[in-house]
Amino acid sequence: MDADVLAQVLRGLPPIDDPNVLVGTSTADDAGVYRVNDALALVQTVDFFTPIVDDPYTFGAIAAANALSDVYAMGGTPVTALAIVGFPEDQDPAILHEILRGGAEKAREAGINVIGGHTVKDAEPKYGLSVTGLIHPERIIRNSSAQAGDILFLTKAVGTGILTTARRRDAIDDAAMDEAIVSMSALNRAAAEAMDGCAVHAATDVTGFGLVGHLREMLDGAGVGADIDAGAIPVFEGVLALAQDGVVPGGTRTNLRQALANGVAFDDRIDESLRLVLCDAQTSGGLLVAVAAGDAERYAARARELGVAIVARIGITTATTGLRIHG
Numbered sequence: 001m002d003a004d005v006l007a008q009v010l011r012g013l014p015p016i017d018d019p020n021v022l023v024g025t026s027t028a029d030d031a032g033v034y035r036v037n038d039a040l041a042l043v044q045t046v047d048f049f050t051p052i053v054d055d056p057y058t059f060g061a062i063a064a065a066n067a068l069s070d071v072y073a074m075g076g077t078p079v080t081a082l083a084i085v086g087f088p089e090d091q092d093p094a095i096l097h098e099i100l101r102g103g104a105e106k107a108r109e110a111g112i113n114v115i116g117g118h119t120v121k122d123a124e125p126k127y128g129l130s131v132t133g134l135i136h137p138e139r140i141i142r143n144s145s146a147q148a149g150d151i152l153f154l155t156k157a158v159g160t161g162i163l164t165t166a167r168r169r170d171a172i173d174d175a176a177m178d179e180a181i182v183s184m185s186a187l188n189r190a191a192a193e194a195m196d197g198c199a200v201h202a203a204t205d206v207t208g209f210g211l212v213g214h215l216r217e218m219l220d221g222a223g224v225g226a227d228i229d230a231g232a233i234p235v236f237e238g239v240l241a242l243a244q245d246g247v248v249p250g251g252t253r254t255n256l257r258q259a260l261a262n263g264v265a266f267d268d269r270i271d272e273s274l275r276l277v278l279c280d281a282q283t284s285g286g287l288l289v290a291v292a293a294g295d296a297e298r299y300a301a302r303a304r305e306l307g308v309a310i311v312a313r314i315g316i317t318t319a320t321t322g323l324r325i326h327g
Ligand code: CO
Pocket: 029, 030, 069, 070, 073, 204, 205, 206, 207
């Protein structure tokens, strides 16, 4: 849903007043966190959606990587997952088998198992996971605790929303999706493991609200601003040209509209199509990590060492509020 609509819907629900709820809904974080005891907390999240690629196995793998990502974004270690499935009565069950196999194998790659789930008959296939992770209550990495002067890193390229829309409209062929499929299928595990032992103040993953939207949540939550270098943001090949041709998902346009309504300042040199790309609604995007300046290079080096292909230094947080994106 739209970020602003969702905020409206959530307003006025019964308040969360359990002191063991360490992270609830108030900061739009990636997952909820519940303290079991002084040394252990549960990290819980759920994510599911309709197919974004043709191949069912790949769809399952991407959906699982996307769901697991919210546990990684909190600094947690996934332990179990449950599957959420909607499937049409008139479609071949073998397709659903492939979706589940893709998800289960991705979960195994993350070191966990899918230990149950629930299925419903549905007009359109839907698949995802509810993932439970563990974390030490003092090592939670919130999305809302960045400090002025933090260096911001992004660990995957952006543009998956535009690319999947383009593929659906036959504006590009399968091969043009390869790079984005590899990226969406990749776990954010290594990017998260690299945070351990570094002075990381905040982290989140880039998904439906786009890089700008998730960055905005991070800044708003902490009461800080940021200067971002648009040129440092990695973008998948072909995405800008597609945006120029108007091949842009509705969610991405909504994200840009909301960015502008909330005062995001784009440099004049950043044209409409690049603005859309920076707001593009992502599936299974990278981690956005705010690291104390003194530890920034150490985080980047560790992430690369652990096999993270992209560790882009995209900007810096500031005491002055507001998000300024420079061309
Ligand atoms: Co998230």
